[in-house]
Amino acid sequence: MEALLGLAQGFAVALQPMNLFWCFVGVFLGTVIGVLPGLGPAATIAMLLPLTYSMPPTSAVIMLAGIYYGAKYGGSTTAILLNVPGESASVVTCLDGYQMARKGRGGAALGIAAISSFVAGTVGVVGLMLLAPPLAKFALTFSSPEYFALMSLGLAMVVLLAGASMIKALLAMLVGLWIASMGIDLFSDASRFTFGTTHLLDGIDFVIVAIGVFALGEVLGNMEKRGQGTLLPVPKGLRNLLPTMAELKACRFAFVNGSVIGFIIGVLPGAGSTIASFISYGVEKAVSRHPEKFGTGVPEGVAAPEGANNSETGGSLVPLLTLGIPGSGTTAILLAAFILWGLRPGPLMIQDNPELFWGLVASMYVGNVMLLVLNLPLIPLFAQILKIRDYLLYPIIFGISLIGVYTVSGSLFDCAMLAVFGLLGYLMRRLDYPSAPLILGLVLGDSMERALRQSLMMSSGDLSILVSRPISATMLILAVVLLFLPLFRKANTWRIKALEENG
Amino acid sequence: MTQSTYNKGDVISGAVLAALGVYIITEARNWSFTSSEGPGPAFFPIWYGVAMVVLSLLLVAGSVLRPSVNKGTAPTNWQGIGRALTVWAAFAASVALLNVIGFLMSFALLTLFIMVVMYGRPLKQSVIAAVGNAVGFYLVFVLALGLSLPVGPLGF
Numbered sequence: 109m110e111a112l113l114g115l116a117q118g119f120a121v122a123l124q125p126m127n128l129f130w131c132f133v134g135v136f137l138g139t140v141i142g143v144l145p146g147l148g149p150a151a152t153i154a155m156l157l158p159l160t161y162s163m164p165p166t167s168a169v170i171m172l173a174g175i176y177y178g179a180k181y182g183g184s185t186t187a188i189l190l191n192v193p194g195e196s197a198s199v200v201t202c203l204d205g206y207q208m209a210r211k212g213r214g215g216a217a218l219g220i221a222a223i224s225s226f227v228a229g230t231v232g233v234v235g236l237m238l239l240a241p242p243l244a245k246f247a248l249t250f251s252s253p254e255y256f257a258l259m260s261l262g263l264a265m266v267v268l269l270a271g272a273s274m275i276k277a278l279l280a281m282l283v284g285l286w287i288a289s290m291g292i293d294l295f296s297d298a299s300r301f302t303f304g305t306t307h308l309l310d311g312i313d314f315v316i317v318a319i320g321v322f323a324l325g326e327v328l329g330n331m332e333k334r335g336q337g338t339l340l341p342v343p344k345g346l347r348n349l350l351p352t353m354a355e356l357k358a359c360r361f362a363f364v365n366g367s368v369i370g371f372i373i374g375v376l377p378g379a380g381s382t383i384a385s386f387i388s389y390g391v392e393k394a395v396s397r398h399p400e401k402f403g404t405g406v407p408e409g410v411a412a413p414e415g416a417n418n419s420e421t422g423g424s425l426v427p428l429l430t431l432g433i434p435g436s437g438t439t440a441i442l443l444a445a446f447i448l449w450g451l452r453p454g455p456l457m458i459q460d461n462p463e464l465f466w467g468l469v470a471s472m473y474v475g476n477v478m479l480l481v482l483n484l485p486l487i488p489l490f491a492q493i494l495k496i497r498d499y500l501l502y503p504i505i506f507g508i509s510l511i512g513v514y515t516v517s518g519s520l521f522d523c524a525m526l527a528v529f530g531l532l533g534y535l536m537r538r539l540d541y542p543s544a545p546l547i548l549g550l551v552l553g554d555s556m557e558r559a560l561r562q563s564l565m566m567s568s569g570d571l572s573i574l575v576s577r578p579i580s581a582t583m584l585i586l587a588v589v590l591l592f593l594p595l596f597r598k599a600n601t602w603r604i605k606a607l608e609e610n611g
Numbered sequence: 612m613t614q615s616t617y618n619k620g621d622v623i624s625g626a627v628l629a630a631l632g633v634y635i636i637t638e639a640r641n642w643s644f645t646s647s648e649g650p651g652p653a654f655f656p657i658w659y660g661v662a663m664v665v666l667s668l669l670l671v672a673g674s675v676l677r678p679s680v681n682k683g684t685a686p687t688n689w690q691g692i693g694r695a696l697t698v699w700a701a702f703a704a705s706v707a708l709l710n711v712i713g714f715l716m717s718f719a720l721l722t723l724f725i726m727v728v729m730y731g732r733p734l735k736q737s738v739i740a741a742v743g744n745a746v747g748f749y750l751v752f753v754l755a756l757g758l759s760l761p762v763g764p765l766g767f
Contacts, residue, residue: 159756275670279628282663286635286656293652298642300652301635324702331698331729332691499730500740503722506702507748510714515758520710527703534695539620557655565649 111237114458118466122474127167127467134171135475138178139482143186143493147505149179150438150547151323155508157315157445158515165449166464170471172445176438177229177421177472180381181479184221184414185490188214197381197417200389204402204409211405215487216351220407221414222483223351224363228415229476231367232374232422236429237469239375240458244430247455252566253574256559257583259552262377262433263545264587269383270542272604274594277545280536284549285556287312294558307521314444315516317550319509320526321543322437325533327502349484351407359411362392366415373416374423377435380544381420385413422472429453429465433552437544440551618674625671632663698729713763719745 160168187198188205208217270277290301291311302308373384392412432454434440513526567573575581594600643651705721719741726737
């Protein structure tokens with residue numbers, strides 16, 4: 109009942125013309141960058157974040173969230189038509205989607221992807237709406253030790269699933285923690301790691317690192333290769349995009365499977381939409397009557413991963429909005445955005461900012477409808493975006509990145525730091541260091557240090573406070589188990605296999 | 612062709628990170644670790660500094676002791692790396708030029724460089740794109756959004 113009242117209030121916010129407009133801008137931009145291979149939602153949100161400073165926070169959140177879930181719709185287009193995943197989460201969609209396109213059913217594959225994204229995306233929002241308020245109430249009992257343990261658990265999950273080498277993921281996270289502690293200490297007046305320059309007294313702005321590592325790192329990585337893939341012909345006309353009844357019937361279980369698995373994986377930090385799409389594809393194949401046909405172009409092989417990918421959005425917003433703990437690079441940037449606007453996601457967010465929380469939830473219902481309407485008839489148009497040449501696109505990304513950083517502070521020193529972090533992002537890609545743990549370490553570093561030091565103040569320096577409280581002890585034990593899991597050969601083989609099949 | 616026996620990237624990056632860890636610990640030793648009020652500013656950095664040294668040494672040791680795990684991986688694409696680093700250097704140069712010639716000029720030059728040098732596009736087409744980019748950015752960011760960008764001696 110409470111949720112329904114909240115939702116009604118949310119629709120009153122989301123349906124205001126201004127918010128409808130920003131929702132549209134968000135899902136449209138999201139679809140466009142989802143279509144463009146090599147430019148992900150994390151990079152786009154980071155680049156556009158500084159431009160939202162002057163907007164009302166609710167409109168800004170609605171737009172940035174629109175980019176987040178819109179990109180997932182767009183990502184499937186390149187996967188199906190080009191066999192190039194626009195986003196890492198679309199890797200699995202390539203398997204059957206591209207095969208369908210080669211058989212001349214590309215239109216139907218795109219249609220199924222859009223319908224499945226709509227169904228599962230909506231289920232994900234319903235899940236968010238129902239799960240977030242009780243979880244927030246539960247989290248109100250948390251104190252510093254629980255928060256420290258929760259953040260440790262979140263980081264452990266991200267590290268476990270970030271890449272083949274856990275040592276590299278851990279190191280990336282530690283570098284993030286180090287960058288987070290630059291500047292004046294929270295509790296004393298000690299200035300830490302400032303290299304003797306006053307520019308670093310306030311620390312390094314999150315936006316600079318995010319844009320550098322995600323946007324510039326991605327473009328520099330793409331610069332290594334010059335060619336572009338060949339595009340399969342884009343089907344024209346709405347009729348060719350509609351799947352047949354038989355195809356839809358084959359997908360019924362996949363819609364449910366994708367929705368549920370995507371949401372559950374989304375709630376868990378670290379796993380993310382790539383893992384969600386992979387698992388739901390695996391489940392779909394396991395329960396299928398004709399598993400041998402998977403990979404040859406079966407519609408349910410498109411519906412399940414695309415659904416999971418979109419349902420994951422709603423799930424991933426649960427820990428972000430109720431606990432203030434992001435589970436991926438993109439949600440970490442959303443968290444930074446909230447903090448920049450002076451909002452602190454956490455258990456009190458729904459109570460303190462109901463119009464923002466419920467407005468966002470309602471806007472996601474609206475956004476999903478917009479995406480369905482946009483995507484079905486406009487897929488041929490969006491596919492044209494693929495014809496934009498790299499040499500036109502990349503300078504524009506450099507320009508927007510630079511403006512994004514310059515508008516934060518008006519400081520040329522920050523622009524120079526952007527170049528430094530761009531190089532770091534590229535080198536991390538080259539040397540196989542995952543970037544998500546670095547960004548999460550950076551975003552959570554301050555809060556984690558604060559929680560740890562406050563806990564120890566509560567206990568007069570006794571570390572056992574972290575393990576003597578049941579909730580915090582459970583979470584810390586889980587975190588340790590996760591980190592030591594790969595030492596067991598069988599578990600590690602499973603982990604690497606999962607990551608490899610993810611591409 | 613046999614691959615080198617260990618992954619040079621891992622060894623070098625591991626060594627750099629170990630050095631960073633040592634730097635963090637050395638710096639943190641200048642601040643108090645604990646005080647009467649609880650942990651001091653050095654408390655957290657010492658922990659992650661030590662973790663960084665241990666993990667990076669494990670990374671180096673792992674790649675030296677367990678050589679040639681890379682089963683038939685493609686040889687390093689030095690040409691590609693050169694391309695990426697050249698573009699990075701051009702970007703860094705355009706940042707350095709911001710307060711000399713202003714954002715729009717420096718952005719147009721970067722576009723020109725990427726198109727002509729990196730992609731071998733015809734000069735005329737590249738000049739049109741570079742000017743178009745600069746004008747487009749001026750219209751969107753300066754006129755429409757009212758942002759102030761670094762200006763050069765010509766006032767734009």
